[in-house]
Amino acid sequence: MRERQPSRGGPARDFEAFVAGAAGRLLHTATLLTAEAPNDNPRARVLLTHAFAHTYACWDRMRGEDPYDRARQYLAVRFARGAWHQYGGLGRARPHPGSPLALLTPQQRLILVLRLYEGVGEEQTAALLGLPTERVHAICDRATAMLLHPPRGPAPTVAGPKVVPS
Amino acid sequence: MSRRDREAAARQAMDGTPPPVPPDLYAEVVRRGSRILRRRRAARRLMWVLLFFAVVVFAVWAATVQPWVVPPSETTPPLTGW
Numbered sequence: 001m002r003e004r005q006p007s008r009g010g011p012a013r014d015f016e017a018f019v020a021g022a023a024g025r026l027l028h029t030a031t032l033l034t035a036e037a038p039n040d041n042p043r044a045r046v047l048l049t050h051a052f053a054h055t056y057a058c059w060d061r062m063r064g065e066d067p068y069d070r071a072r073q074y075l076a077v078r079f080a081r082g083a084w085h086q087y088g089g090l091g092r093a094r095p096h097p098g099s100p101l102a103l104l105t106p107q108q109r110l111i112l113v114l115r116l117y118e119g120v121g122e123e124q125t126a127a128l129l130g131l132p133t134e135r136v137h138a139i140c141d142r143a144t145a146m147l148l149h150p151p152r153g154p155a156p157t158v159a160g161p162k163v164v165p166s
Numbered sequence: 167m168s169r170r171d172r173e174a175a176a177r178q179a180m181d182g183t184p185p186p187v188p189p190d191l192y193a194e195v196v197r198r199g200s201r202i203l204r205r206r207r208a209a210r211r212l213m214w215v216l217l218f219f220a221v222v223v224f225a226v227w228a229a230t231v232q233p234w235v236v237p238p239s240e241t242t243p244p245l246t247g248w
Contacts, residue, residue, distance in 0.1 A: 019191070019192050019195060023187045023191055025184070027185050028184040039186070041185055044185070045191075052191070053199040100180055101180070112176065116176050116177050145172075147179055
């Protein structure tokens with residue numbers, strides 16, 4: 001039953017070397033996406049584990065494809081799909097104030113990290129997320145501006161719905 | 167500030183200290199990855215079994231009903247006595 005798994009000889013060692021080499025950088029990417037603190041990043045770890053497990057499952061069928069690229073794509077798409085409902089009022093996924101990207105929305109973080117931190121091209125990012133290229137450009141510009149010149153006053157995440165008196 | 171400077175500054179802001187990689191990451195990845203492979207294999211096997219049974223059922227039905235045989239005519243009365 002184990003003939004298709006990369007668990008014997010060469011491929012397993014290849015995969016282990018790949019994980020050892022890529023884990024640090026991809027975990028940093030995932031932590032930037034989830035806007036968690038570097039030392040307390042359970043969501044980023046889950047994202048990374050799923051991305052690597054998916055890469056493991058496709059390992060033998062990758063013909064000349066870059067496994068890092070593959071894992072990064074899976075990570076980004078999974079984050080994009082999970083972001084909108086995980087941020088919906090449960091309160092457990094609030095950005096950590098220690099993260100550099102705490103003030104940005106999940107979509108701004110995703111595009112900023114893919115474009116600038118990971119160096120993915122504008123067209124590729126747009127194709128990956130199913131957005132027009134101009135929109136990716138605009139969101140990236142806006143996110144950069146927000147990161148470099150954060151709005152003054154208290155962080156908007158702190159001010160909850162209780163600000164408006166009834 | 168040019169676009170290039172802004173992008174460089176944003177990159178620098180994102181660099182920071184990398185988070186420590188959990189030591190049990192590889193084991194967990196292999197565990198989950200093997201589960202994905204196992205499920206995929208089970209799904210493929212189930213599909214083949216279903217296909218096989220569909221073929222068998224069709225063959226039995228075709229052999230018994232024989233839908234290609236023209237049914238005997240029921241509208242024209244048989245010609246007799248001439």
